[in-house]
Amino acid sequence: MAPILLITGGSRGIGAATARLGAKHGYDVCLSYLSEEARADTVVAEIEALGRRAIAVRADTGSEPDIMRLFAAADRLGPLAALVNNAGVPGRAGLVEAIAGDDLERVLRVNVWGVFLCAREAVRRMARQQGGAGGAIVNVSSVAARMGSPFEFVHYAASKGAVDTFTLGLAKEVADQGIRVNAVRPGMIDTEIHARSGLPERVAKIVPTVPMKRIAAPEEVAEVILWLLSDRASYVTGALVDVGGGR
Numbered sequence: 003m004a005p006i007l008l009i010t011g012g013s014r015g016i017g018a019a020t021a022r023l024g025a026k027h028g029y030d031v032c033l034s035y036l037s038e039e040a041r042a043d044t045v046v047a048e049i050e051a052l053g054r055r056a057i058a059v060r061a062d063t064g065s066e067p068d069i070m071r072l073f074a075a076a077d078r079l080g081p082l083a084a085l086v087n088n089a090g091v092p093g094r095a096g097l098v099e100a101i102a103g104d105d106l107e108r109v110l111r112v113n114v115w116g117v118f119l120c121a122r123e124a125v126r127r128m129a130r131q132q133g134g135a136g137g138a139i140v141n142v143s144s145v146a147a148r149m150g151s152p153f154e155f156v157h158y159a160a161s162k163g164a165v166d167t168f169t170l171g172l173a174k175e176v177a178d179q180g181i182r183v184n185a186v187r188p189g190m191i192d193t194e195i196h197a198r199s200g201l202p203e204r205v206a207k208i209v210p211t212v213p214m215k216r217i218a219a220p221e222e223v224a225e226v227i228l229w230l231l232s233d234r235a236s237y238v239t240g241a242l243v244d245v246g247g248g249r
């Protein structure tokens with residue numbers, strides 16, 4: 003049976019690219035989405051066309067019942083081998099002094115709280131001491147974690163800082179259970195997150211400051227994620243891998 007890969011937020015962007023590449027690497031894929039059902043179904047169809055199994059589950063990673071339902075659906079495919087904690091939201095742009103409590107809560111809930119709970123469910127299934135076969139987790143952070151995103155997205159940047167610290171701690175906690183935990187920190191990636199964040203002009207403003215002077219395709223992040231999940235990265239854990247074109 004093919005190893006099972008669970009990706010949160012697999013209907014678009016980096017998550018969808020990772021789902022497609024994961025299928026090419028031989029995984030059967032369970033992907034989640036929030037509202038774009040048709041887009042998620044398209045990714046499923048693309049994976050099935052590659053000869054692999056795939057399912058799409060509507061599950062808000064800001065909801066514990068949804069997370070439990072998502073993992074139960076993945077269990078029906080087979081034993082979980084890999085988790086990509088990808089779903090994330092930028093929140094509304096603005097100064098910290100103007101931040102709205104509900105926006106801050108949503109950003110921290112989806113980007114941090116949901117990442118913790120999804121990792122918890124993965125560890126419960128993968129841990130050798132609990133009868134699992136080991137596995138690998140990749141958390142999708144951001145270069146924002148070390149830049150701070152002042153005047154725009156400090157709450158988002160801080161949430162990704164928490165993802166980095168979580169990655170370091172969990173990696174050490176489960177290393178002897180056969181589970182590797184790493185993070186990728188993308189820079190400017192060509193997805194809809196920018197247009198949807200309310201600052202569509204931000205991409206054109208930032209790209210000239212990227213040493214490589216270009217935005218990246220989501221597939222360029224997916225390549226690094228699939229490498230970190232694979233046995234080719236067998237001695238890599240607790241790593242925060244920048245995919246930022248030098249930024």
Ligand code: NAP
Nearest residue numbers: 011013014015016036037038062063089090144191193195
């Ligand atoms: P995107 O194009 O906006 O796609 C987001 C994906 O996450 C979609 O599949 C969306 O589902 C899903 N999603 C959003 N909120 C969710 C929730 N509460 N529960 C479940 N799924 C949810 O984003 P992206 O650019 O690919 O970003 C993916 C990850 O990379 C995020 O963690 C982001 O912070 C990080 N990142 C992105 C960049 C960049 O430049 N793009 C840079 C650094 C880090 P629907 O389609 O149903 O809405």
